[in-house]
Amino acid sequence: MSDTDFSGQRLLVIGGSRGVGRAIALAGAARGADVAILYRSRVEEAEAVLTAIRAEGRAAHAVQADLADAQATQAAIDMAAEKLGGISLLAHAAGAMGQWASVAEMAPADWQRYIAVDLNGCFHALHAAIPHLRRQGGAILAISSIASQMCQARNAQGAAAKAGVEALIRVTAKEEARHKIRANALAIGLTQTDMAQTAFDAWGPETSARIIKGIPLARIATAEEVAGVACFMMGPACGYLTGKVLQLDGGQIIAG
Numbered sequence: 001m002s003d004t005d006f007s008g009q010r011l012l013v014i015g016g017s018r019g020v021g022r023a024i025a026l027a028g029a030a031r032g033a034d035v036a037i038l039y040r041s042r043v044e045e046a047e048a049v050l051t052a053i054r055a056e057g058r059a060a061h062a063v064q065a066d067l068a069d070a071q072a073t074q075a076a077i078d079m080a081a082e083k084l085g086g087i088s089l090l091a092h093a094a095g096a097m098g099q100w101a102s103v104a105e106m107a108p109a110d111w112q113r114y115i116a117v118d119l120n121g122c123f124h125a126l127h128a129a130i131p132h133l134r135r136q137g138g139a140i141l142a143i144s145s146i147a148s149q150m151c152q153a154r155n156a157q158g159a160a161a162k163a164g165v166e167a168l169i170r171v172t173a174k175e176e177a178r179h180k181i182r183a184n185a186l187a188i189g190l191t192q193t194d195m196a197q198t199a200f201d202a203w204g205p206e207t208s209a210r211i212i213k214g215i216p217l218a219r220i221a222t223a224e225e226v227a228g229v230a231c232f233m234m235g236p237a238c239g240y241l242t243g244k245v246l247q248l249d250g251g252q253i254i255a256g
Contacts (some may be wrong), residue, residue, distance in 0.1 A: 004235040006033035006227075009138075010084040013037045014067070014125045015094025017046040019193035020143055020146065023227035024091045025050055026189040030229060033089065033188055034059035036080035038073075038125075040066050040094075058169055059084070067121025068113070068210070069093055077128035088138035089234050090129045096161075097195060100154040111157055118161035119168075130181070137180025139234040142169050143226070144187040146249050154202075162187070166245050173243035182242040184233050189249030190220035216251030 009026040015021035016037025025035050026049070035053050039046045039062060046062045053060035061083040065076035081087050096117035099110055122142060135141070147155055148162035166185050174182040190196050190212070198207040212220060229248050232238060247253055 003010055004031050004237070005229045006031040006089070006231070006235070009033040009088045011035045011089040011091065012080050012084070012087050012129065013093040014090070014121075015039065016091075017042045017049055017062075017192075019093070019195065020188070020191060020223045020226050020230075021093030022049050023223035023231050025049055027224070027231050028089070028091070029053040029058040029060070031058040031235075032058070034084055036063065038063050038065060038067075038080065038094075038111055039077055040064065044121040054176070055068075056069045058127070058180050063104060066117075067124055068116035070120075070124045070127075073121070073124040074128040075130070077125065080208050081129075081132040086135060087129055087132040087209050088136055090133065090138070090140045091146055091230060091234065092142040092165075093230075094118075094125075094245040095195065096157075097198055098155075098157045100199070103156050106156065114157040115161055115164075118157075119164040122165050122168060122184070126168065130172070130176060133181050134176070134179045138182075139238075140169070140172065140176075140181065140183040141234050142166075142185045144169075144185040144245060145228070146187050146189050146247060146253055148187065149253060169245070170243050177242060182239070184238075184241055184243070185223060185245045186226065186230055187217070187249070188221065188226050188243050189247075189252045191226055192220060192222050196220060212213050214252070214255050215249075219250065221248065221250060 015037035063076040147158040
């Protein structure tokens, strides 16, 4: 068995229609897993992911829900588990598109919506999926962000939500170890996704170029690079890894 052999695994990717979630879904299928994705609104993109998964010869399913809605999330994840025949791997890669604004300027409604999707949504997904994972054990991997440590100006919502996600993962790891469930988080830096483009648009070209130049590897990550590490962390080579947050940022944190 290779370090990332997912043969016989049933992978549910939360936020699997685009970006990092899409890359994880495709990487999981390429490694032998049957895959279900949960998405909120992008029907055409979700269908394209299913087509790509099936091209790998794997079963593919999609369920739709707003993560801010606990009941809808529960129903969608129960349906995904039924379609897959269970859940053994859970990758949580969903996130809200937030506005860059200072604490003083941010509208409370914008803060509440971001937290509802990013932090509450992660809880809703874990709460719904853990009973399925307990039936056979497995692994949970949440995509977080180095924003939780960098605490950039005008990104209070991102820093707070991801710090909460990381704490939630650590608690889950402690609670669920007796059920043979591992839980870890992957805190990523700038990655080629729609969310990164939103940040670049807010910063402007000069600031964006300066930030990228300041990364020791002098570039941002690809979604496929993130997916590769995510699959490694969920795979058999990391069978003794739980309750950890790994940074994947090209050295951005150590650059200051």
